[in-house]
Amino acid sequence: MPLLRKTILLLFIVSVFSHKSFYRTLNDGNKIPSIAMGTFSLKNPKQSVLMAVKAGFRHIDTAKFYRNEYQVGQAIHELIETGVVTRDELFITGKLENEEHDRKQVKPGLEGTLKRLGLKYIDLYLIHSPMATGVNQNYPNLGLLSYCLEHNIQVMAYAPFGFMVPRFVSYRPIRPKIDDPYLTKLGEKYGKDTTQIVLRYLIDRNTIPIPRSDNHTHITSNIDVFDFSLTQNEILNINEFNIDTKVYVLGALKDHRYYSFNTC
Numbered sequence: 001m002p003l004l005r006k007t008i009l010l011l012f013i014v015s016v017f018s019h020k021s022f023y024r025t026l027n028d029g030n031k032i033p034s035i036a037m038g039t040f041s042l043k044n045p046k047q048s049v050l051m052a053v054k055a056g057f058r059h060i061d062t063a064k065f066y067r068n069e070y071q072v073g074q075a076i077h078e079l080i081e082t083g084v085v086t087r088d089e090l091f092i093t094g095k096l097e098n099e100e101h102d103r104k105q106v107k108p109g110l111e112g113t114l115k116r117l118g119l120k121y122i123d124l125y126l127i128h129s130p131m132a133t134g135v136n137q138n139y140p141n142l143g144l145l146s147y148c149l150e151h152n153i154q155v156m157a158y159a160p161f162g163f164m165v166p167r168f169v170s171y172r173p174i175r176p177k178i179d180d181p182y183l184t185k186l187g188e189k190y191g192k193d194t195t196q197i198v199l200r201y202l203i204d205r206n207t208i209p210i211p212r213s214d215n216h217t218h219i220t221s222n223i224d225v226f227d228f229s230l231t232q233n234e235i236l237n238i239n240e241f242n243i244d245t246k247v248y249v250l251g252a253l254k255d256h257r258y259y260s261f262n263t264c
């Protein structure tokens with residue numbers, strides 16, 4: 001076989017089967033980037049989205065609830081106008097507001113989001129809260145994830161760092177912290193930070209983590225997780241941090257029909 005064909009074949013095999021792949025394929029054949037920039041509670045959403053896309057993020061996760069769609073939209077327009085990306089290179093996720101889940105509220109909800117973003121379409125429209133789930137090393141959600149994997153359903157994982165980073169919720173002395181010895185050891189092995197190890201863990205567990213940050217160093221580090229992957233054993237070891245505790249419990253929604261925040 002000529003060398004070129006062999007190389008192309010090899011590249012094809014690598015891109016289809018490697019966990020390092022940046023994209024997943026959804027049930028409908030569309031591609032979704034396997035990591036997203038979170039935008040909740042950013043101090044300067046426009047600036048952070050600009051930084052994120054320039055650093056390599058292609059998937060931006062926003063919501064009406066975050067009250068930042070207008071600024072996120074401004075960043076998207078600026079990125080397109082300055083030739084950093086085209087619209088179809090971006091994957092934009094929006095969300096149907098909690099308290100607006102009635103059938104008749106869906107279309108106006110989406111129209112409002114499109115208007116505030118200044119876009120003709122978004123790539124994914126999630127039902128906020130009931131259809132999103134926290135997944136991290138403290139709440140690996142193994143049962144749900146295996147069900148979804150079996151049915152080819154992609155899972156987005158918010159609060160990907162668990163209790164490693166400061167949270168609005170009060171400080172909780174829950175392992176792993178940012179200097180965890182085991183994650184540090186893996187970090188040394190792969191030349192990565194502990195936060196990158198945890199993001200890679202979530203990608204290797206077939207979820208789509210949504211790290212959010214205002215900090216250029218952290219944003220750059222969060223996207224720099226596609227040149228390595230963890231071994232099966234390492235993934236199992238990280239699963240051991242499980243304490244079935246979510247970072248956010250959103251008690252205000254506890255009467256919702258699809259309330260999904262019950263923890264042990």
Ligand SMILES: *[C@@H]1O[C@H](CO)[C@@H](O)[C@H](O)[C@H]1NC(C)=O
Pocket residue numbers: 215216217218
């Ligand atoms: C960003 O993060 C780096 C590394 O953690 C830190 O040294 C720096 O002070 C942070 N920058 C800002 C503006 O907070």
